[in-house]
């Protein structure tokens with residue numbers, strides 16, 4: 685279990701707790717304000733902030749370590765994610781009142797792609813509020829629970845990683861489907877600048893008796909968590925985010941997801957490579 689399960693999960697996975705999707709939380713004025721300006725803020729600041737952080741990391745490592753610690757703490761309070769496999773993403777869809785498909789702000793900022801509609805707002809009615817969608821307004825689409833699940837399966841087939849996101853923690857306001865253009869991926873995995881999301885509550889395993897060594901799983905894994913040796917693939921457990929997308933790439937059905945062991949203190953590891961910077 686991650687630390688959010690301890691803080692917001694009532695002894696369960698925190699994203700299985702209905703309260704974390706509630707209208708009561710959503711109606712909080714400060715949260716409404718945060719959501720209203722979320723997209724323009726990301727569009728305006730994300731690229732500059734990433735560049736600044738990378739520069740500080742290179743030139744002033746001691747200062748960077750302090751900023752990283754404070755930045756992670758700040759993100760945990762306002763906008764933090766967790767990877768979830770397809771089956772948990774489908775359960776989340778069942779728990780929410782409404783789903784709105786919207787263009788992906790990360791892909792717009794990091795790759796200039798404004799039409800990639802991979803982001804689902806959960807419980808947030810964009811028509812009944814004054815959220816500032818900036819130039820993503822035309823992408824809005826209210827979708828049924830069945831359509832959302834069908835899209836999730838399609839995204840899973842395409843190797844996109846599902847994750848949930850808080851809008852002022854603990855309210856869960858988005859379910860995302862990401863490739864490596866995701867800003868969280870860039871910040872946490874690619875550039876190792878700051879933590880933005882927990883790994884899933886699972887880890888993958890390959891059955892060596894079934895693996896044919898085709899390497900399809902290795903190609904689809906966004907986290908370089910699969911290694912190839914002696915004609916077979918195996919999982920590097922410390923790198924695995926538990927997203928589960930490698931499973932559908934494997935026609936030999938050699939890959940399974942296991943629930944992660946609970947570590948002492950009840951928290952799962954965030955990113956194994958963050959230790960290198962501390």
Ligand code: SF4
Nearest residue numbers: 788790860861862866
């Ligand atoms: S988290 Fe993923 S789906 Fe959501 S906006 Fe970013 S890249 Fe798009």
Ligand code: SF4
Nearest residue numbers: 895896898899901934
């Ligand atoms: S996709 Fe399946 S069979 Fe192919 S290398 Fe990976 S685990 Fe082995």
Ligand code: SF4
Nearest residue numbers: 905924925927928930
């Ligand atoms: S090895 Fe882990 S991180 Fe990579 S695709 Fe499979 S479940 Fe996801």
